[in-house]
Amino acid sequence: MRIDWTALPEAVTKEVAGRLGGSHATPATTGDHAEIAATVTGTNGKVFVKAAQSNFGIRSLRFELRVSEAVSGSHSPAVEWHFEAAGWLVVGFEHCEGPHADLSPGSPDLDLLGEALTTLGETPAPDVPLLSPKTRLGFEHVPAMDGDTLIHTDLGPANLIVTPRGLRIVDWAMATKAAPWVELAMLTPWLISAGHTPQQAEQWLAQHPAWKQTDPQLLDYFATKNAEKWATKTAVSTAAWMHDLAAWTSQWAAHRCQTG
Incomplete structure (x- = not known):
């Protein structure tokens, strides 16, 4: 179940803010795999952050982290950083700016x-x-x-x-x-x-x-x-x-x- 960014402990939000120079979070509107999924903006730029605290959530996110680090293809976002704090696993992915793909017939x-x-x-x-x-x-x-x-x-x-x-x-x-x-x-x-x-x-x-x-x-x-x-x-x-x-x-x- 998706959790609001404000529910994160201060140790996590402080760490994110320290890396980004701020932590203005905009929750993701799609997907439900990660407990926390948001675009986070600071003076140092934007990162897409996923975070998890449950056993299942951490296993899933750790799996995604390992795969993302191993996949070096041009079509996959890079892992910018990751850390653990206050029982949470937090991963910052390259922020991808743009609309979702249109797969309708004839779409470019x-x-x-x-x-x-x-x-x-x-x-x-x-x-x-x-x-x-x-x-x-x-x-x-x-x-x-x-x-x-x-x-x-x-x-x-x-x-x-x-x-x-x-x-x-x-x-x-x-x-x-x-x-x-x-x-x-x-x-x-x-x-x-x-x-x-x-x-x-x-x-x-x-x-x-x-x-x-x-x-x-x-x-x-x-x-x-x-x-x-x-x-x-x-x-x-x-x-x-x-x-x-x-x-x-x-x-x-x-x-x-x-x-x-």
Whole structure:
């Protein structure tokens, strides 16, 4: 659950202010992984700060910190600094200025995303512990999902920022070591959410060799299992974002069933 910046202990806010020359915080409006997530401004500039105090929150943020430090790609924000104080882990990331990506059909941001996907598809997983496909997906995986590529696994618009220096991919809290086609499959519902039909989404993804080289039956399996997972989750939750994902994954699964 997101916590307000003012709830942080003085030891934390003083440390941040000392590094930035002030600590005017603007809470993030999207995402819910970190307990604290805010753009913090001081006389020394801007930093995007994440902080956690719960056991789960600290484990998650420490994982993201390790991955972010290991990923040196042009599309990932740099880690500016990190520290621990008063039971909190605090990480300052490079601030990415710009709007979230527009993934609707015909958007120029799709070209930026396509370039980023090409780079990611050629990026070996760093030598740090990463999630496995089975752990990340939440349903039984098959050996073809395994691989040595770094995949982000959550390329929704909230994690894609169009800056003057190009597209930045933020929030590496779910980074996984897998086959590159898994990234594309996990992106499909987000393309549908942006207005693509399942057929249009697949046509756009087909520009990437990893998609064209993947056995169609494997994509059928993935789409079906992913839709079943989100349908199960919505049976016990009223969270709007879960129901949205259930709808989008269901559309893709139905398309795969019809075309298959």
